[in-house]
Amino acid sequence: MFDAPTIGSTVELQDSKITASGVHVFYGDTHAIKDVNVNIAAKTVTAFIGPSGCGKSTFLRCLNRMNDTIDTCRVEGNIHLDGEDIYDRRVDPVQLRAKVGMVFQKPNPFPKSIYDNVAYGARIHGLARNKSELDAIVEKALRRAALWGEVKDRLGAPGTGLSGGQQQRLCIARAVATEPEVLLMDEPCSALDPIATAQVEELIDDLRTRFSVVIVTHSMQQAARVSQKTAFFHLGHLVEFGDTPTIFTNPSDERTESYITGRIG
Amino acid sequence: MPLTWLVLILLTLVGLGFILGRRRALRSANGDARLLHSRPHFYGANVALSTLVPSLGVLVIWLLLQPVLIDRSVSHMIPPEMVPADTTLGLVMSDVRRVAEGLDVAVARGVMSERDSNTLRTELTDLRARLGEVGVALGQDVRPEVLSAAQSYRRLSHAGTMGMTLVVLAVAIAGFGFSLIQSRKEFRARNVVERGILSLLILAASLAILTTVGIVLSMLFETINFFGLHDWRDFFFGNTWAPNFRGESELSILPLLWGTIYISLIALFVAVPVGLFAAIYLSEYAGPKTRSFAKPLLEILAGIPTIVYGLFALLTVGPMLAGLFGQGGALGVSWMAGATSVLTAGLVMGIMLIPFVSSLSDDIINAVPQSMRDGSLGLGATQSETIRQVVLPAALPGIVGAVLLATSRAVGETMIVVMGAGAIAKFSANPFDSMTTITTRIVSQLTGDGDFSSPETLVAFALGLSLFVLTLGLNVLALYIVRTYREQYE
Ligand SMILES: Nc1ncnc2c1ncn2[C@@H]1O[C@H](COP(=O)(O)OP(=O)(O)OP(=O)(O)O)[C@@H](O)[C@H]1O
Numbered sequence: 001m002f003d004a005p006t007i008g009s010t011v012e013l014q015d016s017k018i019t020a021s022g023v024h025v026f027y028g029d030t031h032a033i034k035d036v037n038v039n040i041a042a043k044t045v046t047a048f049i050g051p052s053g054c055g056k057s058t059f060l061r062c063l064n065r066m067n068d069t070i071d072t073c074r075v076e077g078n079i080h081l082d083g084e085d086i087y088d089r090r091v092d093p094v095q096l097r098a099k100v101g102m103v104f105q106k107p108n109p110f111p112k113s114i115y116d117n118v119a120y121g122a123r124i125h126g127l128a129r130n131k132s133e134l135d136a137i138v139e140k141a142l143r144r145a146a147l148w149g150e151v152k153d154r155l156g157a158p159g160t161g162l163s164g165g166q167q168q169r170l171c172i173a174r175a176v177a178t179e180p181e182v183l184l185m186d187e188p189c190s191a192l193d194p195i196a197t198a199q200v201e202e203l204i205d206d207l208r209t210r211f212s213v214v215i216v217t218h219s220m221q222q223a224a225r226v227s228q229k230t231a232f233f234h235l236g237h238l239v240e241f242g243d244t245p246t247i248f249t250n251p252s253d254e255r256t257e258s259y260i261t262g263r264i265g
Numbered sequence: 266m267p268l269t270w271l272v273l274i275l276l277t278l279v280g281l282g283f284i285l286g287r288r289r290a291l292r293s294a295n296g297d298a299r300l301l302h303s304r305p306h307f308y309g310a311n312v313a314l315s316t317l318v319p320s321l322g323v324l325v326i327w328l329l330l331q332p333v334l335i336d337r338s339v340s341h342m343i344p345p346e347m348v349p350a351d352t353t354l355g356l357v358m359s360d361v362r363r364v365a366e367g368l369d370v371a372v373a374r375g376v377m378s379e380r381d382s383n384t385l386r387t388e389l390t391d392l393r394a395r396l397g398e399v400g401v402a403l404g405q406d407v408r409p410e411v412l413s414a415a416q417s418y419r420r421l422s423h424a425g426t427m428g429m430t431l432v433v434l435a436v437a438i439a440g441f442g443f444s445l446i447q448s449r450k451e452f453r454a455r456n457v458v459e460r461g462i463l464s465l466l467i468l469a470a471s472l473a474i475l476t477t478v479g480i481v482l483s484m485l486f487e488t489i490n491f492f493g494l495h496d497w498r499d500f501f502f503g504n505t506w507a508p509n510f511r512g513e514s515e516l517s518i519l520p521l522l523w524g525t526i527y528i529s530l531i532a533l534f535v536a537v538p539v540g541l542f543a544a545i546y547l548s549e550y551a552g553p554k555t556r557s558f559a560k561p562l563l564e565i566l567a568g569i570p571t572i573v574y575g576l577f578a579l580l581t582v583g584p585m586l587a588g589l590f591g592q593g594g595a596l597g598v599s600w601m602a603g604a605t606s607v608l609t610a611g612l613v614m615g616i617m618l619i620p621f622v623s624s625l626s627d628d629i630i631n632a633v634p635q636s637m638r639d640g641s642l643g644l645g646a647t648q649s650e651t652i653r654q655v656v657l658p659a660a661l662p663g664i665v666g667a668v669l670l671a672t673s674r675a676v677g678e679t680m681i682v683v684m685g686a687g688a689i690a691k692f693s694a695n696p697f698d699s700m701t702t703i704t705t706r707i708v709s710q711l712t713g714d715g716d717f718s719s720p721e722t723l724v725a726f727a728l729g730l731s732l733f734v735l736t737l738g739l740n741v742l743a744l745y746i747v748r749t750y751r752e753q754y755e
């Protein structure tokens with residue numbers, strides 16, 4: 001009975017950035033995402049919550065076709081970005097990913113210097129015309145990710161030599177530096193202390209003025225603090241999707257309520 | 266076969282020890298295994314090891330020492346004038362051993378009684394004929410000194426074998442009894458057994474190291490002999506390689522080193538790009554189906570013996586190159602005198618190294634975590650940008666290590682050079698010239714019919730040691746590079 005899908009509240013179609021309808025994802029024979037319909041609005045923060053293994057990361061990775069890199073993974077359904085089907089054969093996943101950036105669940109800095117890590121995307125996309133512009137991009141991104149103060153004296157040190165939380169912020173800075181239109185963040189604060197978490201939340205709030213942000217989080221408080229929309233996933237279904245205050249104060253599905261109040265996990 | 270029996274008895278004791286040790290420990294805990302300090306089989310293993318290891322050690326040492334000691338004491342019985350000028354004491358001693366073995370066989374067949382064999386006199390018996398009857402052929406008539414030496418050789422080895430059997434059994438039984446008494450519940454059998462296993466592992470490791478040291482030392486002694494006979498300045502700084510078995514040779518390593526380096530460089534020029542590109546294709550682009558047949562196919566190439574590559578060089582690549590660049594060749598340039606050349610050997614050696622480089626690099630590239638690629642792709646990089654800017658830099662130390670390992674294989678390669686490059690030692694930058702390498706000269710110096718103590722033969726050891734130092738240096742460098750830059754992405 002818990003398996004039954006429930007479609008979330010109706011969404012305003014006009015300003016939606018990403019629309020996903022009837023999305024199924026399979027890993028070989030495992031059915032990981034079951035008929036998910038979501039609209040991600042422009043200039044909003046959308047939070048994905050749900051118990052571990054329910055498919056949050058899987059769905060997030062569909063939004064910029066990162067699942068293409070997994071051989072066994074198969075995606076069905078429609079996902080549109082600005083009205084364009086991203087799984088259309090004419091769409092270049094490389095261009096898509098430049099527009100839809102991603103911060104991964106596990107920090108994965110490149111074995112390069114801190115500077116080169118942050119400058120990577122900017123270099124590839126030719127965002128800087130000279131060294132001083134690149135320096136400015138790197139500094140800005142590191143400041144926004146609340147890492148500048150800790151690393152400004154050792155930008156040449158390897159990114160892999162940072163602590164876990166610092167690596168997580170480095171990956172955030174790396175993604176922010178390419179100025180994506182949509183930023184997908186998979187548990188970006190899982191290894192951060194309260195102060196750094198607050199700074200990253202500030203960054204998310206700041207990004208919202210221009211971009212859309214999708215954040216996966218296990219912290220109810222965080223979802224409530226930073227997001228305007230919340231989607232609750234359970235066992236591969238999207239159980240409930242709607243305005244964050246509504247989800248947290250007046251959920252319509254009993255599964256959502258039990259999860260939020262801590263009874264299922 | 267007393268040795269076989271001895272070993273069988275030992276093994277029986279070991280098996281018995283295992284069962285008894287286990288049982289005694291269990292009984293001391295009234296059958297409750299949880300009261301024991303260690304699991305019951307550790308007590309058994311402790312008794313088994315205490316029985317086996319010391320006695321086996323004594324056995325091995327005894328077997329190694331006994332012939333040496335007996336040889337030494339018996340060789341005193343051969344007066345110096347008995348050793349003719351054209352032979353050595355060693356040859357006479359091998360005669361002695363031959364006769365002793367012959368007597369053993371004769372006694373075993375019942376042709377001769379044990380007493381007879383000890384009291385035989387050459388004056389009274391034609392020993393050569395009698396041993397011939399039982400199938401032991403002797404080269405010449407047995408002289409009285411040799412016979413008496415052989416008789417005392419037999420006596421000593423019989424006594425030695427007897428002593429050995431007794432001592433080994435005594436050691437085994439002592440170990441058996443002692444450890445069996447120990448097998449009570451508070452005894453820490455697991456710790457003892459694990460320490461025993463640890464020392465076995467250490468023994469194996471040090472055996473490998475000792476062998477290397479032994480090889481180096483034996484080369485070193487011969488090399489020192491060589492430098493006693495030949496000027497080291499000529500060896501290291503001369504510019505001609507011209508061995509002459511009548512003496513007055515010029516034996517410089519430099520032309521050979523040049524040939525070695527030149528051929529290896531050409532081989533690496535072929536193998537590194539091709540192998541690396543193949544590895545990149547296989548690990549990053551090829552689908553699982555292509556991979557599953559292309560990778561084993563490449564590895565078959567690695568299993569071909571180098572002599573076959575040599576034939577390929579001799580019969581196919583050499584004539585083909587000569588047909589292109591030789592006199593009256595397709596290009597009309599006549600740069601190449603014969604089919605053997607640096608280029609021939611280098612190309613074929615390069616082909617030989619391709620699977621080596623590709624398979625090592627493939628493993629290394631595959632070891633770069635997928636999350637690294639995801640990170641790059643997630644920022645909107647293309648696959649080739651990801652490979653060039655993230656995967657290859659992360660894999661670079663390993664790839665450099667693979668290339669250096671390939672280099673030491675190229676430097677040590679012999680057969681392809683023999684068949685592809687010719688045998689002329691010279692300095693030349695022309696890749697169409699014949700040239701030769703250190704390895705092939707080692708073979709030719711040792712297989713010639715030269716005197717073993719002449720510098721022309723001994724130079725092979727100096728060359729070998731130089732080669733060893735060269736490849737050792739390369740390997741150490743490879744290890745150093747791999748170690749320094751490893752773990753960057755962990
Ligand atoms: N590469 C993969 N191959 C096969 N199955 C996978 C793979 N990745 C995820 N899955 C399966 O898909 C389901 C959803 O996984 P997903 O990683 O999306 O969960 P999640 O909601 O992100 O969990 P968490 O909160 O623990 O990160 C799980 O059952 C998981 O076992």
Ligand SMILES: [Mg+2]
Nearest residue numbers: 056057105186
């Ligand atoms: Mg996840």
